[in-house]
Amino acid sequence: MAAIAVGVPRVVDQFGLLQLTIFAAMCILALSLGVVWGYGGILCFGQSAFFGLGAYTYAVTAINLEESTVAVILSIMVPAVFAALLGYFMFYGRLSDVYLGVITLSVTLIFFNLMNSTAGDVYRVGTARLNGFNGMPSLPTLNVPGDPGRLLDPTETFYLVMAVLVIVYVGLHALLASHFGRVVVAIRENETRCELLGYDVRLHKLLIFTIGGGIAGLAGCLFANWGAFVSPNVFSLTMTSQIIIWVIVGGLGTLLGPIIGCLIMQYLATMLGTQQLANTNLIFGTIFLAFVLLVPRGLVPSLRRLGARLVGRAPARGLEPGA
C-alpha cells in the first residue's frame, strides 16, 4: 500500500490524485465500521454519525481558529467521546443487537435533520455559520502544524491521507492481535463464555466502539478537507448505508475487505456517474442484494477460502487478521 502511495503522484494527473485522496479517506471510514462490526460484532447502522460529527467538528474549529491542527485533534476526540457516551447507554444498558442497529441509525438521522435545520444567521458557532442544508463552504484546509499560512497542496494531502490510511490499517492490525483485540473477537463469538472467563464484555465493547467512532471522525475530517466543504449529507441515510455496503461487499471480519469493498464501490460510483443509462442507486441496491444472497461472506473471506481450498487446507476464521 505504501509503495503504491509513493509512486502514484508520478503517473496520475491532478484529477486522478484528488479521486484517490477521497477514496483513501473513505477507506478509513470503511475500516472504522469494519472493526466495530466485523470484529466487535456490534451492528452499527449509524457509523456516519461519527463521520459527520468529525467533519463538522473540523469545519467549526478550523474556521474559528483559522488553523487546522487543533481542529484535526478535536475531529477525532469529539466523535470518540460521543461514541463513548452513546455506547455507555447501549452496552451498559444491555441492549440487544437489533436495538443497537435501530438506535445508531436513528442517531445519525437525528443529526441529519438537526444540521438541515440550522439555516440562517442565528445558527453559528463562534464565527462559523452552520448554513443548514446548504452546508459550510470554503473551509480552511490542512496546514503544516504551527504554520497556519503554509497549506498542504493536493499532492501533499494525498501523501498525508495515504499515510493515515496505512497507519490506521497497521494500528488496527496490532490492536486486534493484542490481548484486548483477541478478547473483542472472542466476545463476537460468544459473550457468555467471555463473561464466564472473567472478561467485562460491556467495557470491551464500549472501548472498541469508541475507537471506531474516533477513526470515523478522522475520516470525516479528511473528507471535509478534501472538498473544503461539509453539508448535512454526511449524516444521511445514503451515506450510512454506503458504509454498510462497503463492508458487506468486501467482507466482514477482515480489515482488507472493507478497503477493497470501499474502493470497488467508489470506483463504480464514479463510473456510473458519467452515464445516464441506469440509476446509480438502483445498481448499488442490486449489487448489495446480490452480495447478501450470493456472497454473504463478502469478497475477501470468500476468495481466501477459495485459495485455501485450492491449496488444500481449511483455515480457522477469526483471530489472525492476516490480509
Place this chain on the structure above:
Amino acid sequence: MSDAVLQTVDLSIRFGGVEAVRHVNFTLAERELRCLIGPNGAGKSTLFKLLTGQLRPTAGRILFRGHDITGDYTHSIARRGIGIKTQVPNLFDGLTVREHLWLSARRTNPAGRTREIVDEILERIGIASLANGAVGQLSHGLRQWVELGTVLAGNPELILLDEPAAGMTHDEVARTAELVRDINRTHALIVVEHDMQFVKMIARTVTVMHQGAVLVEDTMDRILENSAVRDVYLGKHGGA
C-alpha cells in the same frame, strides 16, 4: 465457616409461580468433590447459574470464601475464582482450541507463561492434536473437553462442571472421570451429572436435588440405598 470454599444460605429463585431453587443451604469444603444429582428440572443447572451470576436470586445469599457474591456480575464472580463448564458448551466456534485456552489463561498471566500453560493443559486433557483446529467442527464429546480445558487454563479455585460426560463414549467417560479426580487433587469441584456410572467413578459425597430443594446429602453408597432418592428418580414420590 472459614474453611468453606462455597456456602449458600437459603438460596431461592422464583420464575413467576415456579420456585426453581428453594431455600438451598449448601456448603462445600476445601478440595471437596461434590456430585449434584437429581431428575430433570430439579434445579441443578439453575443453581449453577445462580452461583455464576447468570441469574440473580430472589432470596438468600451466596458466600465464596466468606465474601458475599450474591448479585455480583458474572465476570466479577469469575474473577474471584469460580470457573464453569456449562451444560451446553459455551465455546467460540470460529476460534481454535489453542485460542480458547489462551484467552482463559492470558487474563491473569503474562504472555510467556500463558503459552506454557496452554501447552500443559493441551497435554493434560489429551487434545494437543486438535490444538489448531476450529472448535465449531468438533464432536460434542470433544467440545466438552475443550471447555473443560478452557476452564482449567484460567485456574479457578472452584470448578463447576455441568454434565461433563454428556455425549461421550464409554472410554471418554472413563477418561473424563480420571481427569476430574486429577483436577480434584488441587481444586474444589461441584459436578452435575445424570450418568450414574460416571458419578460412581468419582463420587464421595452426593447431594440430591428434587423440585428445587436439597432432598438428601450423603455418601454415594448410602444414596444408592436411599428409598426417597429411588422414588424421586422412578417418579413414585408422594406428598410433594
